Amino acid sequence: MAAIRCDVAFDEQVVVDTVSEPADLLDANPLGKIPTVLLDDGTALYDSRVICEYFDRISGNAIVPQTDAEWIADRRLEATADGVADAAILLLYEARFRPEEKRHEAWTDRQWRKALRGLAVLETLIGEVSRKPTLGDLSVAALTGWLALRFAGRWEAEHPRLARWNEEFWAAHPDLDAVKSRV
Template identity: 40%
Template sequence: MKLYASPASPFVRKVRVLLREAGLDGKVDEKIVATTAVKSDMGLAGVNPLAKIPTLVTTDGKTLYDSRVICRYLDTLVETEFYPEGRLWDTLVLEATADGLLDAGVLMVYERRVRPEEKVFEGWIEAQWDKAIRAVGAIEERWMEHLNGPVDMGHIAVGCALGYLDFRHGARNWRLGHGRLDDWYASFSERRSMQETMPE
């Protein structure tokens, strides 16, 4: 399989962590690309019209995106269930919450990095942060029992989302007032899958 990737992308990290947790990392070759909202990698655009990462090309030539579709697909290749039937909706909503947190965090970065300086909209950035930190609060409020149970895709998505907040928005300190989630993350981020995929 071929994974279009970038080591800094938190959505790619979800896939890379799952590959390791599932023991599939040896089955994937990574193609590192640089693609942004205003400058698409055209090789990637040839297989995914949205030119976004992660994009996975399977051994039988199917192109899969986005991260949630790829992760559901990888889950079908192994016996361990990362989307366990018995808590499927909880897992999916937790993953969606973490992904929404990431959408907000990534948009904040794009606003400063991609938009011309005189057009940067501070109110937009702060509104995205409000979403991200509300998601952190909601995860701690509703999902600690789930997170303290067996690892599934919800755990992986939350781990990658919190890792991204540290990586790009560390100064905003999501940990403040979220001690239980902080403790969970400290332990989850020690996993080999998380250590090996830490963004630099």
């Protein structure tokens, strides 16, 4: 989404299975995580925050607002959305990869409480869907779009503004929705 908004084109997109730790991914990113971007000179950039910051930088700040107050508000939005995603993905991996007898409920409950606290803050921070989404908006959309897919029925009722914002965001940005549907 950031690449679209910053007019960054990719020569190639490679789909990888992170679980099988493919050599080409590990060569580029020792953490074995996606997204990972290879620049023209072969340098790898990873962690979506770094990648988005780079796209913003080379686009002349197409997505990151530059006044101090707006920058702070937008980074807060981004960090909260990313933090909720980090907690929720750990929950997903716990259910997906850890054998049932080895799961530690106190730990998963803690992660879920973290996610819920973050969502509660996003519920108060989120405004109207913007025609020109900032990086913070894109981070929230990435989170809510993903939650709608992976945690359907577990977050919407308690966060009605956020759930409505999620619907409205994708309806207002069909170009971004098309990217989401491909993932």
